Amino acid sequence: MSEDNSNLIHVYLDDGDEPIVSYRPPVRFELDTTQLEDGPHTLKVVATDASGHKGVRTIPFEVRNGPGIDVEGLQDNDMLEGKVPILLNAYGGAKEPFWEPSRAETPAPVPTWAWVLLLVVVAWSAFYIAQQWNAPDEFASSPTYSLFTGEGEYAQPAGEAPSRSRANIGATLYRTSCSSCHQGNGEGVAGAFPPLAGDPVVTDEDPTRHIEIILFGMQGKAIEGVEYSAAMPPFAKQLSDEEVAAIINHERTSWGNDAPTVTAEEVQKVRAEGD
Known part of the structure; x- marks a missing residue:
C-alpha cells in the first residue's frame, strides 16, 4: 500500500532536493538557524492538496548569528x-549570551567642530570671568584684591619707597599686564620687547616719558642702538591712574632700578595733557 502524499506541506531549505520537514497542515515547527551559515538563504514551502495540485511559496531570509x-x-x-x-569592530552574536557592551562602541575621533566649540566656550568663559568677577566683600579690602589702602589712597608720595601692600599690587599688575612681553625678570625679549632693567626711560629722574609710554603706547623705537619692532599697546583705557602709578613704581624699583616713584596725580596730569 503506497503512502498518501496528498494534502501535505513539504519544506525545503535553499536548493535542497529533500524536504527538511513534511507535515500535514496546519503545522508548527522550529527552524534552527544556528546550524546555518550567516548570509542569505531561501525557504521553499510546497503544499499538495488532495487532487495533487501543488502550491509553491519561496521566502528569502538572511541569517546573522555571528x-x-x-x-x-x-x-x-x-x-x-x-x-x-x-x-572594524565586531560585537555580540547569537551564541554569545554574555558579551561585553563596550565592544559595541566603535571608537571614533572627536570631530573637529567639537574641539573648536570647546575652545570658544573656554576662551569666552575666561574672558567673562576676568571682566566681571569681583572679590567677595570680606576680601575686597585686602592687599591681594584692593587697589586702595584703608585710607582710600593708593599711590605714595613721589620719591618714597612703596609700602609692602602697594608693592604687591604693582607686582601683580605688572605680572598680568606686562610680563608676557617684558618678562618677569624685566629682561625683555631681544629684538622684540626692550628690557626694563636699566632702561634709561625707567631710571630717569623725570618719569614723564615713562608714564606716556604706558598710557599711550609706543612702536618702532630704538633703545641704546637696538631696534625693537613689536608695538607697545596703550593702557590708558584699561588702567586707572592708580594702577598705572603702581606698575611704574614697580618697574622703577625692581631688577636693580632705583628711580623716584610717581603718584596717581602725576599720571592724571600726563593723561590729561595727552588727551
Whole structure:
C-alpha cells in the first residue's frame, strides 16, 4: 500500500532536493538557524492538496548569528583612491549570551567642530570671568584684591619707597599686564620687547616719558642702538591712574632700578595733557 502524499506541506531549505520537514497542515515547527551559515538563504514551502495540485511559496531570509560587524571608513559602493584607513569592530552574536557592551562602541575621533566649540566656550568663559568677577566683600579690602589702602589712597608720595601692600599690587599688575612681553625678570625679549632693567626711560629722574609710554603706547623705537619692532599697546583705557602709578613704581624699583616713584596725580596730569 503506497503512502498518501496528498494534502501535505513539504519544506525545503535553499536548493535542497529533500524536504527538511513534511507535515500535514496546519503545522508548527522550529527552524534552527544556528546550524546555518550567516548570509542569505531561501525557504521553499510546497503544499499538495488532495487532487495533487501543488502550491509553491519561496521566502528569502538572511541569517546573522555571528558577531555584528561595524565598519568605519567604507560604505557600500564607495569609490576609493589611494590608501583608505578603515576601522572594524565586531560585537555580540547569537551564541554569545554574555558579551561585553563596550565592544559595541566603535571608537571614533572627536570631530573637529567639537574641539573648536570647546575652545570658544573656554576662551569666552575666561574672558567673562576676568571682566566681571569681583572679590567677595570680606576680601575686597585686602592687599591681594584692593587697589586702595584703608585710607582710600593708593599711590605714595613721589620719591618714597612703596609700602609692602602697594608693592604687591604693582607686582601683580605688572605680572598680568606686562610680563608676557617684558618678562618677569624685566629682561625683555631681544629684538622684540626692550628690557626694563636699566632702561634709561625707567631710571630717569623725570618719569614723564615713562608714564606716556604706558598710557599711550609706543612702536618702532630704538633703545641704546637696538631696534625693537613689536608695538607697545596703550593702557590708558584699561588702567586707572592708580594702577598705572603702581606698575611704574614697580618697574622703577625692581631688577636693580632705583628711580623716584610717581603718584596717581602725576599720571592724571600726563593723561590729561595727552588727551
